[in-house]
Amino acid sequence: MQAMLKALAEPRRVAILELLSGGEMRAGAIAEHFETTRPAISEHLRVLEDAGLVTQRREGTRRIYAVRKESFAELRRFLDRFWDDGLTRLKDAAEEEARARRRPRPR
Amino acid sequence: MQAMLKALAEPRRVAILELLSGGEMRAGAIAEHFETTRPAISEHLRVLEDAGLVTQRREGTRRIYAVRKESFAELRRFLDRFWDDGLTRLKDAAEEEARARRRPRPR
DNA sequence: CGCCTATGTAAGCAGATGCCTACGCTTCTG
DNA sequence: CAGAAGCGTAGGCATCTGCTTACATAGGCG
Known part of the structure; x- marks a missing residue:
């Protein structure tokens, strides 16, 4: 769990x-979206994978990365421990997000 | 938001x-729970406060710290962006809790 | 095979960070 | 006012971390 939080500490990740x-996306395509070099992105991807935030599969010479969604459920459960009436606010957040979804520009 | 994530990257925090x-709790009492020195804890508290994760108030010569619960709501909303069916689950959980909450809540 | 493509790995450097000791600043208390 | 209590701050050090430039590895293709 701490590995996940550490991984998220880096804006680039x-x-x-x-x-x-x-x-x-494949590794190279990810790297093209940033100003930095490809090896730097490769390192970040490794950290994200070690933390369980992304998964990786090989396709020939390519490596395809994807978000591991369950990890965010784990994070949610973890963070809720600090939040005793969390479910009340959970409701508020859900309704607000739902409204935002229905309108492209809520604000 | 990134400040929050960075703050959470440290296990001690x-x-x-x-x-x-x-x-x-007051600062000194917090420090007593750890093996490290009081100034180190003081630093951590400053980081947590800057990140908006805790609040601080003075009481004479003491400083009382408390979790700022709204920050965890913000974190939740942020993390849900990476979790495409997160909003559905969020909504379900909220509605279930809303039903439970129609009864008086202990305090 | 020989070479190209797609990526990970290694080594080294610079900046960030956590911890420690020493010290400064408020606020009580007598 | 003087001293103590409760905390934050400063400076220095060791470690961690992200970035860059080579270099290594593995699969695809003629």
């Missing part, structure tokens, strides 16, 4: 997850 | 939040 939330 | 989830 969060950006990678945002990219992957749109669907799986 | 998570431990402090766990302590505070049981109720507010």
